[in-house]
Amino acid sequence: MELAMAMMLLALAILTLGSVGSFKYRQLGFYAAIVALIIGLTACRSFYYGAFIFAIGIINLVSLIGIKSEIEGVDYGLVGLMALATMYIANTSDFALVLAALVLVSVPTYILVMIREGGANVEVGIKYITFMVFATVLFLIGAIILAYTKNSFDGVLYILGYVMLILGLSLEVGVAPLHEWVPDVFTSADPIPVSIIASLAKIVPFIAALWILIYTANSITASITIFTAVLAAISMFTGNIGALTSKEHARVLAYSTVANMGYVLACVVVVPVVVVIEHGLTIIKPEFIYLALAGGLLMLFANAAGKIGFFNAIKGEGAYSPLMYILAFSFIGVPPLMGFWGKLFILLSLVEVGYIWLVALVVINSAISIPYYVRLASELSIDWKANLTNFIAVAVVLITLVTVAFLPVNWFLEGMEVLAHTMGIAI
Amino acid sequence: MIDDWIIFLLLFLAPVVSSIPIALAYKSKGWTEKLPYLSVFGIFVSVLMSLYIFFVFPENQQYAYDWIPDLGINIVLITDYLSRYMGVITAVIAFFIAIYGLDYMRGDYRPSWYWFFFNLFTASMLLVVYSDNLFLLFVGWEGLGAASWGLIGHWFRDDDEIAYVGVPKRKVGPLELSWPPSFGGWRAISTIRFGDVPMFFAIAAIWVFTGNLNISEINWESLFLNIGAAGTVILLTLFLMGLLTKSAQVPFSEWLMTAMTGPTTVSALLHSATMVAAGAFVFIKISWYIKPWELHHVPGLNYVYLFALFIGLISGLYGALAASGMLERKVLLAASTMSSLGLMFGAAAASYWIHEEVMPGINLALLVAFWYMAVHAFAKASLFLVSGHLIHATHTRFSVGALEFGKRMKPAFITTIIATTFLIGMPPLTAYWVKSGMDEVMEHLIHPIGFLPLILLILTSLVYAAILAKFLSLNFIKGEKPHHEHLEGGGLMKLGYGLMVSMLFVLIYLIFTRTETAGFVHAGFMPTSFAVGMSILVAYLIAIYKPRMTSFAKLGTFFNDRMYLPFVNDYIFPKTGFFVSHLVQDYGNRGIDGFFNTKVMPGLFERISKGIRTIQTGYLKTYVQIVLGLVMIFLIIAAIGGMRI
Secondary structure, eight states: OOHHHHHHHHHHHHHHHHHHHTTTOHHHHHHHHHHHHHHHHHHOSSHHHHHHHHHHHHHHHHHHTTOOOTTTTHHHHHHHHHHHHHHHHTTOOOHHHHHHHHHHHHHHHHHHTTEETTEEOHHHHHHHHHHHHHHHHHHHHHHHHHHHHHHSOOHHHHHHHHHHHHHHHHHHHTOTTSOTHHHHHHHHSOHHHHHHHHTGGGHHHHHHHHHHHHHTOOTTHHHHHHHHHHHHHHHHHHHHHHHHTOOSHHHHHHHHHHHHHHHHHHGGGGHHHHEEEETTEEEEOHHHHHHHHHHHHHHHHHHHHHHHHHHHHHHTTOEEHHHHHHHHHHHHTOTTSHHHHHHHHHHHHHHHHTOHHHHHHHHHHHHHHHHHHHHHHHHTEEOOOOSHHHHHHHHHHHHHTHHHHSOSTHHHHHHHHHHHHHTTOOO | OHHHHHHHHHHHHHHHHHHHHHHHTTTOHHHHHHTHHHHHHHHHHHHHHHHHHHHHSOTTOEEEEEEEGGGTEEEEEEOOHHHHHHHHHHHHHHHHHHHHHHHHTTTOSOHHHHHHHHHHHHHHHHHHHHBOBHHHHHHHHHHHHHHHHHHHTTTTTOOOGGGOEEEEEEEETTEEEEEOHHHHHHHHHHHHHHHHHHHHHHHHHHHHHHSOOBTTTOOHHHHHHHHHHHHHHHHHHHHHHHHHHHTTOTTSOHHHHHGGGSOHHHHHHHHHTSTHHHHHHHHHHHHHHHOGGGOTTSTTHHHHHHHHHHHHHHHHHHHHHHHHTOOBHHHHHHHHHHHHHHHHHHHHHGGGGOOOEEETTEEHHHHHHHHHHHHHHHHHHHHHHHHHHHHHHHSOSBOOOBHHHHHHTHHHHHHHHHHHHHHHTOTTSHHHHHHHHHHHHHHHTTTTTOSHHHHHHHHHHHHHHHHHHHHHIIIIIBSOOOSOOOOSOOHHHHHHHHHHHHHHHHHHHHHHHOSTTHHHHHHHTSHHHHHHHHHHHHHHHHHHHOOOOGGGHHHHHHHHTGGGTHHIIIIIHHHHHHHHHHHIIIIIIIIIIIIIIIIIHHHHHHHHHHHHHHHOOSOHHHHHHHHHHHHHHHHHHHHHHHHHO
16 A cells, blocks of 8 residues: 555544544544644645645634534544545545545535534535535436446437536536525525635535546547536626625625636636547647646635635624735736636636637626625725634635745646646646 | 946936936925936936947947847847937937036926936937837837927926917917917827827837848848738838827927927927937938838839928928928927928938948938938037027017127027027038038939929028028027016026037038048039038028018918918817717717616626526525426436437
8 A cells, every 4th residue: 555545544544533532622623633634735746736725624624613513523523534535636546536535525514514603503404415415416427427438438428427527516516507505505504614615625526527527538528518618607607796796795705606616617628628539549638737727726725715714704703904805806816816827727728728708708707706805805804803713814815825925826837737647637 | 248238228227217316306395406416417327328339339239138039029229320329419418408407497396207207208219229129119219208298298287378389369260379388298299199009000010021120130121022012101101100290290290399388408309319300210220221222123112202202301391481480489499390300301211212322331311311310409409408598588488689688698699600500501511511412312313203302402491591590680689679688697508508519510520530421521512512502501691681571471470370280280180089089979889888888788787686686595495496407407408419419
């Protein structure tokens, strides 16, 4: 057994022990999760990717301190598990393990979503779990059908599998028009668990989908990507228009998630260009996958940082003004903040595949989004106070500013090469 | 190579950097009184650098540094014949004017603004002069435009009548022929922009067709043959639009007249070595490398040069005639500058028909145009500086001053005598030799074109001599007695124009000692040239004796009104513009804005947002129905679509 795998298992073991021990000493779960994440990070083959997940995971963990739940202790373990699975998906090139990572990230959220001070939020739980189960089933069936067509090709089956996978993904992360659960869950659940669902939980489904689609791509993939592109466009408009006409902060953020997932979904249309089938051989053009991966991931990281910051500000009834504005500008895509690079790389990859209309729509949507992000930032702005909310806000702003500190962000693009390589989808 | 770049950097940046402190200290009266010396020092550094380049740098050396090589946009400088001389001329003139400005601008209400733009003006012109790359040249070109706007409109408050142009409240038809400084600045930038945009497109087109933007490297011949006769005419006409507007040739001359609303130092710099000279300079420079005299087989090129020749000569005569009716000191000089620029354009354009190379690579016509530019620069700058001093001394912008006054203003009087006589082309003073060269050039055109160019040149020269004589006479000899005299001080002003006018002696020395200008001296000894020179002298003397002819008063007013050309600028153009904008507003805009932006888009937006919100009923049952329904629909469509593929 290789070392990285052993480290991951060690991390899992520590996490489990910590969670068990937390029934006696609650703090144990927190520290065990942190130790597990550190071990997980050392086992990560792609350092940049791992470091971002590590940072997001730690911030999620810290934010949980502010909420006294009935399962305190175990909740740290669940977040730790999600972060580890997210790190691990970048280490594996095994189909089954990719699907396992998806389930490992998805299932803990079923419990997290119900966390509330003094009790469990069952109503939200039911709503959320219903759709998540449906989403996971669709995703898995789609993935398995696609894997089947790789071995014995069938056009109709491939397209059905593709559509199922994309629909599963859409339902899981909240892409319109399958986003109905998002505004409800985001507004009625506690902001802290929502911030975890809106950040850490979004990354794996996309990587898994991209991985499976590239792994199973064939000559008819190019003719079906239009489906994904249309969904992405619908999601952007639904999310942005919804956010623009909503008042409640959590609801605005819910729609903003719908819009952001639309941007990230747009990367998926790059797949057929990445993979060119010539004489029965799969030829991969790595430069496009790096762009798409870098764009999608930076967008997801920027989204995660922003959502954590804003939801924590909602929980803490406001945060320090400049921090809120930096997060808002990152969402809008003001250079050189992280959100800008995410959008830029997505746009560049779309240009490569010739989806110019989608590029135009992304740009228009970025413009539409400006008013509500600025409004959100201004309404959540308060003076400086030394509290947990502001501590978390500073931490997420630091993540957002990583791309500013290390310009230009070629290092991230080059990091994608390592990531793609370990995932077995590059030459 | 590193050292060479340091020289160039100092040359371009010293004026700009040295004027930043005063720009920043605009609020402190104490500092803004002292810091102008630093700004002048910055220009002095440029003078030293230009001299260093002149004497030490190898001739025709290109200095290149990549900027945006993918678009041919690079920092490419060249030390060819033209830039070496013109660089020194520009820096020296700017330096003398700056010294003068220390006195002239003392007590002004915004010295920071003035010095910053003055130095930017100088630096921009130096960039234009040394650039080999068309884009880099265009950067300097736009710097000139921006700085000229700042300087012409320097007295933006319009609160002092002495800065106006035209007689206050004088109306002709619907138009008031009087212009304040703020309007002058606006008119300058708007006219220039009218030419800059086509010029920019021409530069872009040159890049598209040749893949190179370096003037000395572009294969002009293959470019012109490639784009054909129509292409050549369109391309060069677009390019010329920039040059003709900058050099205030007809019909774009109006801005130059109202540019006289700026401080006199600005007028002096504007009229000698920068701005208007830039247009003629760039025309000489590109003709230098196009070598039109070798391209007679290129279709279309002859039309362009014929066009430039006549625009130049007609502007020359127009400017001189307009000046003959003028009494405002600076506007008279402005019109005469336009006339001189016309002659430069005309002479440079004549290069098409002149095969004579005085030295390898140096065409006689271009050399004549360039040397005339040099002589004109120093002489005209001197005259402007004098008129600035006169305006200070007499508190009026109209020509006044009798002999008695002239005696009390001796340095100014003497400077004016030297500058006018050296400039009009009377034997044997500086301009005579250059003008003789010009006569010879126009004589060459008799065979291919006819007598018209020569006649226009001689007519212009005669009127030109008369107007400068009139300037001298009305200000120092035969003018009215000034109502107000303020003769104290002005030491630095006298130093400024004294130094300036002395350069004319340096130039005559150069003409007699340089090998390439030997042709001018030779032409000066031709009988025809001598005859022309003597007629010029006669015209000059007559005009001194009789500077105003009351019997021609009506004609004079017509000329003073610039033959009603202001109507084009201030009436026809704006009216056309308003008409178009009304059309756009009433029909286009109301349609687009009224229908699309206030009906269609908001309606659509409202519907979508209502739809998005009504889905969120909060009931799980509804959501499940929607999601399941959609998933089923998508899968059915996918299955049907999949079977068809």
